[in-house]
Structures are given as C-alpha cells and as structure tokens.
Amino acid sequence: MSDKRVYTFGPFCLDAEERVLLRDGEHVTLTPKAFATLLLLVEKSGHVVKKSELMKAVWPDTFVEDSNLAQNIFKLRKVLGGGGYIETVPRRGYRFVGDVRESSAPGPAQTEAGDKVITSVAVLPFANDSKNPTLDYLSDGLAESIINNLSRLTSLKVMARSTTFRYRDPAVEAWKVGQVLNVGAVLAGRVYKYGRNIIVGAELVNVTDGSQVWGEKYHRPAGNILTVQEEIARNVAAALRLKLSREERLRLEKRHTDDAGAYRLYLKGRHFWGKRTAEGLRKSVGYFRRAIEADDRYALAYAGLADAYSMLCSHSVLPPGEAYPKAKEAALKALALDETLPEVHASLAHIGILFEWDWAAAEREYRRAIELDPNRSTSHHWFSVYLRLMGRFDEALAELEIALELEPLSIIINAALGTHFHLARQPALAIEQLSKTIELDANFPYAYFIRGLAYGQVGRYEEAVAELRKAVRLSGNPEYLSRLGCIYASAKRRREARAVLRKLKELRKRKYVAGYDLAALYAALGETDGAFAWLETALAERDEALGLLGIDPAFDSLRPDPRFAGLLNRLGLPL
Numbered sequence: 298m299s300d301k302r303v304y305t306f307g308p309f310c311l312d313a314e315e316r317v318l319l320r321d322g323e324h325v326t327l328t329p330k331a332f333a334t335l336l337l338l339v340e341k342s343g344h345v346v347k348k349s350e351l352m353k354a355v356w357p358d359t360f361v362e363d364s365n366l367a368q369n370i371f372k373l374r375k376v377l378g379g380g381g382y383i384e385t386v387p388r389r390g391y392r393f394v395g396d397v398r399e400s401s402a403p404g405p406a407q408t409e410a411g412d413k414v415i416t417s418v419a420v421l422p423f424a425n426d427s428k429n430p431t432l433d434y435l436s437d438g439l440a441e442s443i444i445n446n447l448s449r450l451t452s453l454k455v456m457a458r459s460t461t462f463r464y465r466d467p468a469v470e471a472w473k474v475g476q477v478l479n480v481g482a483v484l485a486g487r488v489y490k491y492g493r494n495i496i497v498g499a500e501l502v503n504v505t506d507g508s509q510v511w512g513e514k515y516h517r518p519a520g521n522i523l524t525v526q527e528e529i530a531r532n533v534a535a536a537l538r539l540k541l542s543r544e545e546r547l548r549l550e551k552r553h554t555d556d557a558g559a560y561r562l563y564l565k566g567r568h569f570w571g572k573r574t575a576e577g578l579r580k581s582v583g584y585f586r587r588a589i590e591a592d593d594r595y596a597l598a599y600a601g602l603a604d605a606y607s608m609l610c611s612h613s614v615l616p617p618g619e620a621y622p623k624a625k626e627a628a629l630k631a632l633a634l635d636e637t638l639p640e641v642h643a644s645l646a647h648i649g650i651l652f653e654w655d656w657a658a659a660e661r662e663y664r665r666a667i668e669l670d671p672n673r674s675t676s677h678h679w680f681s682v683y684l685r686l687m688g689r690f691d692e693a694l695a696e697l698e699i700a701l702e703l704e705p706l707s708i709i710i711n712a713a714l715g716t717h718f719h720l721a722r723q724p725a726l727a728i729e730q731l732s733k734t735i736e737l738d739a740n741f742p743y744a745y746f747i748r749g750l751a752y753g754q755v756g757r758y759e760e761a762v763a764e765l766r767k768a769v770r771l772s773g774n775p776e777y778l779s780r781l782g783c784i785y786a787s788a789k790r791r792r793e794a795r796a797v798l799r800k801l802k803e804l805r806k807r808k809y810v811a812g813y814d815l816a817a818l819y820a821a822l823g824e825t826d827g828a829f830a831w832l833e834t835a836l837a838e839r840d841e842a843l844g845l846l847g848i849d850p851a852f853d854s855l856r857p858d859p860r861f862a863g864l865l866n867r868l869g870l871p872l
Contacts (some may be wrong), residue, residue: 304339306382306395311339320805325376330355334369338383338393347390367694369728381477381715384694384702415481415503415510415537417454420444421471422462423486423497435461435632436488438564439497439526446530446673449548449639454539456480457674457704460570460710475504478705482510494518497525501536511536522557554637559591561596566601575614581605582618596638600629601643607651610841613775616809617839621652639670643679650683652843652867661684674703678710681717686844690721708737712744717752720848727751749782754850758788766842775804776842781812783851786821794822811835813842817851826854829860836867843868 310319318330320672327335332380333355338346351366374383403585408448421683441458443601448455456478462534464474475483486499500512511532515525531816566584569577582605587600603624610620625648630698631641646662663680670676696719700710706818711734731748735741749764757793765781768774782797798818804810812835817829835843847870855861865872 302399303510304397304399306339306342306397306455310827311336327373327376329372331369331376334366335373338391339397339740342393342395342397345386345390345392349390351390366697369497373700392872402582402668413766416452417456418447418482418484418533418537419456419461419475419478419481420447420484420499420712421474421482422465422500423488426487426489429490432488432490434565435490435495435522436570437568438561439488440486440523440530441567442526442564443530443533446526448532448547449670451671452545453534453672455482455671455672455701457707459709460704460706462718463706467815469504470507471500472504472507477500482537484529488505488691495525496521497529499529501533502840514780516631522560527552535562548637548766551595554592554595556595557594559588559595562591563595563598563601566598566605570601570605570608573608573612575609575612576606578609578612578614578631582609586728594634596631596634599634600628600638600641600644603628603631603641603648607644607647610651613809613811617841621648621839621841624648637669639666639673642666642669643673643676646683647679649687650844651754654844654870656683656687656869659685672703674700677703685717685720685848686870688848691718693717706737708734708741708744711737712747713746715751716747719747719754720845720850722850724754729755740771742768742774742777745773746772746777748781750850753784753787758784760770760790763770765847775801775808775810776814777819780851782818783821786823787817791822794818798822805809811836811840811842813840813846817849818856820852823854825855825858828855829858829864832864836864844870847871 304313307324308321312319313336314624316329317326318332318335337351337354348366355366355369356682370383370385377383378570382393384392384394386392409513416555420440421675423440425432425436438463444455444458444461447453448457457460463555471483471485475481481504483504484499484718485502485503486497495515495782497515497519498513498515499515501510502508503510513529517525517530519607554563562584566581566588567847569584570581571577576804580603585598585602585605589602592598606615606624606627608618609615610617610624624644628641628644631638632645635641642662645712646659646666648664649659660683663683665675666676667680677696677700679699681693684693684696694717697714701707701714706709712731715727715731715734718730728748728751729746731751734744735748738744745764746759746768749761749768752758752761752764762781763783765777765784766779779801780787782794782801785791785794785797798815801810801815801818805815813829816828816831816835819825819831832846847865852861862872
C-alpha cells in the first residue's frame with residue numbers, strides 16, 4: 298500500500314507518509330517499531346495479522362522474541378486508550394477492529410450518530426433509589442445478571458463488572474463513561490422498591506452523541522424480579538440490532554431458576570463474595586447454601602458456592618485440603634445440572650491447577666470456558682495463570698491482554714500483569730505496571746506485595762521492605778510476611794529475617810500458614826535442606842502455591858539441586 302495514505306479511526310489520524318499519529322489534532326509519541334506495528338494492523342483492519350508477519354515486517358533483519366511484539370502491542374493499547382482497537386486472536390496474531398477510513402488529508406474520523414454499528418456495551422451499576430443500603434445487592438445484582446447474559450453473545454463486547462462498577466456516581470453522564478471505556482453504548486438503570494413491588498428503569502445510550510437508543514420502565518411484584526433482567530437483556534440485544542444465532546437466542550431466554558427467593562439469595566451471595574474479605578466470603582457461603590435449599594437444581598448457586606470455597610483458601614481462611622474438595626463437589630454438581638455454564642468450567646480448571654495439579658484437564662476446562670463465553674475476563678485471566686505455570690509466557694501475556702481489553706480498570710487484572718512481568722524476570726516493567734495499579738486503588742495490598750518483590754529483584758531493598766511492610770499492614774497475609782522475611786535475608790538483615798521465621802512458625806500453630814511460604818524464607822536464608830523439608834510439607838498439604846515452583850524467583854537458588862527437578866517432576870511441571 299502507498300505510504301501517502303492517511304487513516305482515521307475514532308479521534309485518531311494515522312499519517313503513513315509523515316509517520317505520525319494524531320489524536321484530536323495533537324501529536325502522539327510512538328517509537329518507530331510501535332508505529333510500524335500499528336500501521337500494518339490498520340492497513341489490514343478487520344483481518345488477522347499473524348505474529349510471524351508482524352515480526353518480519355517490524356524487525357526484518359533482527360531475531361527477536363515474541364515478547365518484544367507483545368510489549369509493543371501492550372504499549373499501543375495504552376496509547377489508544379484501554380485496548381479497544383487491537384484484538385488478540387490466541388495462537389494466531391492480532392486484528393485491528395476500529396472503524397477505519399482512508400482519506401487524503403489528516404483529520405478526525407466523522408461518523409454520523411446512528412450510522413455506526415454498535416458492537417460493544419458497558420452496563421453501569423443500577424442506582425438504588427430506595428436509599429436502603431440493604432437493597433444494594435438487588436441493584437448491583439440486576440446489573441451483574443444483565444452483564445452475564447449479554448457477555449455470552451459472541452457478536453457483542455461487554456465490559457466486565459469490576460470495570461463498570463467503578464462508575465457509581467449517578468451525576469456522571471453515561472455517554473461520557475462510555476467514551477472513557479471506549480464502547481459504543483452504555484446501559485444505565487435505577488431500582489426502586491415500593492411496598493411489595495419493584496420498579497426498574499433502564500435506558501441504552503449511544504456514546505457517539507448521547508442519544509437514547511432504547512428505554513423502558515418495569516413495574517413488577519418483587520416475586521417477578523427474575524423476568525426483569527431477562528427482558529432487559531433481550532431488549533438491549535434487539536435495540537442494538539444484533540444478528541443472533543439460534544444458540545445465542547436460547548442463551549438470552551434461558552432461566553437458571555424459577556424461584557425468585559432463590560434468585561435473591563444468589564444475588565446476596567455474589568454481593569458478599571465480591572467483597573473479597575474473610576467475613577464476606579463466609580456470608581456468601583451461607584447465602585449460596587440457602588439458595589440451593591430453596592432450589593436444589595439451581596446450577597448458578599452451586600457455581601457460586603464453588604467459587605466461595607476456592608476463595609476462602611486463597612485468603613488463607615481454610616486450608617486447601619478442606620476448601621478445594623468442597624469447591625469441587627459444588628462445581629461438579631453445577632456441571633451436572635448445566636454443562637454450558639462457563640464459570641463452572643473455569644472453576645474446575647482453577648481447582649485443577651491449585652489443588653489437583655491436573656494440567657491437561659485444566660487446559661481443556663479453560664478453553665471450554667472461553668468457548669462458552671469469550672467475554673468473561675476472569676476465564677482469560679485464570680487461563681493466563683495456567684499458561685505461565687507451564688512456562689508459556691507469550692501465550693499467557695496474550696490472554697492477559699484480552700482480559701485487560703474486557704476489564705481495563707480491573708485492579709486484579711492490572712496487578713496480574715505486574716505479576717506476569719515479575720515472574721518473567723522483567724522487574725522494571727513490573728514496577729511500572731504495579732505503580733499504575735496502585736493509582737487505581739491505593740489500598741490494594743497485593744499490588745504493594747508484588748511491587749516489593751520486583752524492587753527486591755533489582756536490589757532496591759529499602760523500597761522493597763517498605764512495600765512489603767505496607768502489604769502486611771493492609772492484609773495480615775502470612776504469605777506477604779514470609780516474603781518480607783525473604784527481602785530481609787537478601788538485604789543481609791538476617792536477624793530480622795529470623796524474627797519473621799519465628800513469627801510464622803508460631804502463627805502456624807493457630808491458623809493455616811503455607812509450607813511453601815516457609816520454604817521460600819529458608820531458601821532466602823541459604824538453608825537449602827530446610828527449604829526442601831518445607832517444600833515436602835507443602836506437597837503433603839497440597840499448598841495451592843506449589844504450581845508456581847517452576848517459575849518463582851524465590852526458589853532460583855534451589856534450581857541446581859537435583860531434588861528441585863525431582864519435585865517438579867512429581868508435580869508434573871515442566872523442567
């Protein structure tokens with residue numbers, strides 16, 4: 298194609314001859330390699346460009362790793378605003394999905410309101426107009442149910458809950474939120490309880506000009522709340538004029554329970570599960586169990602119960618041997634009732650990598666979950682964890698990129714990208730990414746935890762200690778305390794490291810402390826036999842962190858020892 302072409306998409310103008318990118322007329326700084334990558338993707342807009350083709354075009358005379366291309370794509374997505382223009386096609390390459398126009402002179406793309414096909418939507422948390430905080434579960438639950446219904450439509454990109462639920466201020470205009478999230482339309486709503494009735498108002502807004510695409514108000518008895526979220530999902534799909542397959546229409550019409558009471562209990566369970574606290578998780582177990590008592594064929598309630606038990610272990614509330622068998626029992630029950638639930642397949646896969654170490658089965662389950670719902674960011678996120686454990690870092694990064702496209706403001710997934718760079722021995726990128734994560738939430742302990750480890754990788758021990766101390770203070774997590782001890786040991790502060798070791802051993806007498814974490818501290822102290830002894834304990838207790846053993850920098854000092862390869866072999870992990 299001629300270099301004299303100018304391409305416009307959204308607020309951007311890409312001038313091939315001048316080799317510049319403009320946003321609303323302002324110059325956007327790009328490296329030459331990043332510009333070349335973007336130009337090739339834009340020139341082939343709508344088509345998959347293979348990784349090999351991109352590598353050959355951008356680095357014609359140089360051998361580089363796939364990770365160089367992945368980092369280029371990651372940086373381009375940040376420049377373009379959230380990643381909505383570049384789509385990752387797993388195991389193949391990338392595709393530019395923006396509405397590209399060719400012109401002879403620079404200028405912003407012009408699109409008449411209503412002319413552009415809307416293929417992406419964000420569902421904002423519904424406002425609780427009852428002013429009764431005990432009904433927050435209902436307003437949030439309605440929005441989340443609609444997100445889950447719409448996300449199973451392969452022709453529609455749906456922003457995930459953890460991104461859209463950050464926009465709770467009813468004073469913020471929906472179409473402006475849509476522009477920030479780079480979607481075509483936004484669904485907003487309000488819920489009001491009047492006596493025994495529920496009043497739900499909803500409207501779909503075109504982000505291009507703020508016009509209403511569709512709107513409706515529903516007056517229903519509280520017992521009919523189930524029908525409201527189903528009707529809204531169907532009406533949104535119709536308003537967007539989506540061409541649905543027969544299978545997709547059935548998904549929209551599918552009802553998981555006919556018991557309104559069970560549905561409300563399920564919504565309460567998800568509400569408390571989403572708080573990610575020990576107290577909230579225990580409450581969620583109770584609500585999911587009550588939902589099952591009300592309807593013992595409610596597959597979603599069993600799926601919620603499985604997720605709650607898994608999270609109770611991840612938060613060091615229950616040991617693996619107690620939490621994961623209960624989680625799997627609930628997941629298998631859900632699967633027997635409904636094989637098409639993507640969250641159940643993802644849960645089974647997660648149990649496979651954290652407790653059973655059945656790696657082949659886990660990959661099958663992750664792929665099935667993504668096949669059933671390609672818009673579910675959690676499935677892509679968890680699949681990236683699996684791929685990383687297998688040493689497949691480039692594929693893992695591609696899955697994380699997809700997850701971030703779907704949830705650009707997710708604290709968990711942004712932190713996961715930082716974790717990826719830490720484990721890939723790219724501490725500078727890890728520190729940069731986790732600093733951005735902390736900007737999203739200054740009280741998120743996990744981000745300080747991993748940023749502290751990354752500082753430790755580059756020998757910035759004072760900063761590492763400060764980060765780990767803050768993580769421990771915010772969470773009380775024994776794992777974070779263990780790694781603080783590791784930093785002390787690396788900084789030659791052995792007395793403080795041993796004080797942490799004593800504290801962990803004393804704590805283990807009262808609550809669950811993973812043997813893996815004690816092994817990491819022994820390894821940092823250079824006490825190899827002690828490290829292997831605790832790894833054997835971790836193996837016996839089926840610590841969920843053991844899957845990390847093959848890639849965790851904390852155990853690099855043990856790798857030359859033949860016992861280390863033996864442990865990896867017993868876990869079924871690649872050497």
